[in-house]
Amino acid sequence: xxxxxxxxxxxxxxxxxxxxxxxxxxxxxxxxxxxxxxxxxxxxxxxxxxxxxxxxxxxxxxxxxxxxxxxxxxxxxxxxxxxxxxxxxxxxxxxxxxxxxxxxxxxxxxxxxxxxxxxxxxxxxxxxxxxxxxxxxxxxxxxxxxxxxxxxxxxxxxxxxxxxxxxxxxxxxxxxxxxxxxxxxxxxxxxxxxxxxxxxxxxxxxxxxxxxxxxxxxxxxxxxxxxxxxxxxxxxxxxxxxxxxxxxxxxxxxxxxxxxxxxxxxxxxxxxxxxxxxxxxxxxxxxxxxxxxxxxxxxxxxxxx
Numbered sequence: 001x002x003x004x005x006x007x008x009x010x011x012x013x014x015x016x017x018x019x020x021x022x023x024x025x026x027x028x029x030x031x032x033x034x035x036x037x038x039x040x041x042x043x044x045x046x047x048x049x050x051x052x053x054x055x056x057x058x059x060x061x062x063x064x065x066x067x068x069x070x071x072x073x074x075x076x077x078x079x080x081x082x083x084x085x086x087x088x089x090x091x092x093x094x095x096x097x098x099x100x101x102x103x104x105x106x107x108x109x110x111x112x113x114x115x116x117x118x119x120x121x122x123x124x125x126x127x128x129x130x131x132x133x134x135x136x137x138x139x140x141x142x143x144x145x146x147x148x149x150x151x152x153x154x155x156x157x158x159x160x161x162x163x164x165x166x167x168x169x170x171x172x173x174x175x176x177x178x179x180x181x182x183x184x185x186x187x188x189x190x191x192x193x194x195x196x197x198x199x200x201x202x203x204x205x206x207x208x209x210x211x212x213x214x215x216x217x218x219x220x221x222x223x224x225x226x227x228x229x230x231x232x233x234x235x236x237x238x239x240x241x242x243x244x245x246x247x248x249x250x251x252x253x254x255x256x257x258x259x260x261x262x263x264x265x266x267x268x269x270x271x272x273x274x275x276x277x278x279x280x281x282x283x284x285x286x287x288x289x290x291x292x293x294x295x296x297x298x299x300x301x302x303x304x305x
Contacts, residue, residue, distance in 0.1 A: 001096055001157060004165040008033045008070040008092060010063075010085045012044060014131035014257070015102050016076030017138040020058055021051045023074075026169035033061040033070065037088055051138050069094030072165070075101040075108065079272055082108055086115045093120070098158045102126040102146070104190050104257070105272035106183050119155050122148055122162050123179045125186045128246060130204065130254035141251065145172035147186075149179025184224075184233045189243040191273040192221035194258035195294040198268060198301070203259060205252030218244070219290035220274070227277050230284040258298075265305040270298040 007027060009020040012034065024032045036044065041060050049056040069092050077085045082103065093099065099121045101108040112121045129144025146166075150159050166173050176182035193207055200206060200213035207214050221240045228235040261268040274291040281288040 001161050002071070004071040004098065004161060006031045006033075006068075006070045007072040007074065008035045008061075008066075008089065009074045009076060010035045010089055011076035011078075011081070012036075012049070013076060013078070014133040014138050014140065014260075015126055015129075017049060017051055017056065017133065018129070018131060018140045018143060019074055019076060019102065021056060022143075022171060023169075024058060026171065029057060029059045032059060033066065034058045035061055035063040035066070035089055035092070038062045038064065048136050049138065050136060052140060063088045063092060066092055068092075069097050071096070072098050072100065072162070075099070075103060075112070077103070079103055079105060079108065079269055080267065082111055086112070090115070098122060098162050100124050100146075100148075100162070104186075104194075104269055105276065106187055107272070107276075120158055121150075122159050123150055123183065124148055125179075125183055127174075127186055130250040131257075132255055132260060134260075141254075143172065145174050147174045147176050147179070147182050149176060149182070151180055152178075181233055181235070184228045184231075184235055185239045185243070187273070187276070188221050188224040188228070188235060188239055189247070190256075191224050191277055191291065192217040192219075192243070193247055194256040194268075195220060195270065195273055195291075195298065197256045197259040198262040199294055199297045201259070201262065203253055203255040204247060204250040208248050208252060216290060216294070217247075220277075220294060223281070223286075223288040223291050224277055226286055227280045227284065227288065230286060231280060262301060267302060268298060270295060270302075274298070 007023050020034050041062050044060050093116055099112050109121050109123045125147040131140040150156050196213050196217035202213050207217050225235045258268045274295040277291045
């Protein structure tokens, strides 16, 4: 399989900007396409996006006008936009295109595998970063890393290709022993931190000190452990402690993505977090009162927009 020499990024939230910036810096503007439909591209071109205070210089491309497949296609949209982004970029995925999703939750890899082929999808968790997008300003500190892998039994050709590429451009990544368990571990973090920050209208600082927000975060995380165990995923209190320590290392003024959604009156990804946990808990006959309460509160907040 040939080396990765071209990349496409679809979605320009905080993570989309982060990865478009890192890839553009490594490969050059001409080889990294920021993809969308024509209307969204016009909106992008009117923006003055800045990453950590520096003006972004991206190659915006109307996906319909691009004819050659890209070597690497990175999806950074919200989950609600995944299906439409797949259709926007379907013709840019060739048999050797490597696919990566930095979406939250545990389902986007299976969606991409169903739309294309599972062997092209490298499973991924974007982790250990604090990323905020406010208007045209994107601030990411630290930039974190991508945890990568493929499920047991899947051919790892695309994973090896991607890590070789990342090694060449010094792109930060990690290779957890079991990517499926690792994705569940990140779901534990998001289900606790994202939802508590949105409901209690606080940044990481509010989750780092004793109080109702932190207690709610921890309670939601522990319910994820119980549901994960019922699904055969070996999470434990160690995962709760590890993610709590990572959250404790973030800038207090930083904000999880759902807090940013709430401030901007956007629909959140609550269905990926407590929505997922509640559905799986019902399957196993488990009670998840903290996630039930968080789900209800987020629904109330969004209904009031």
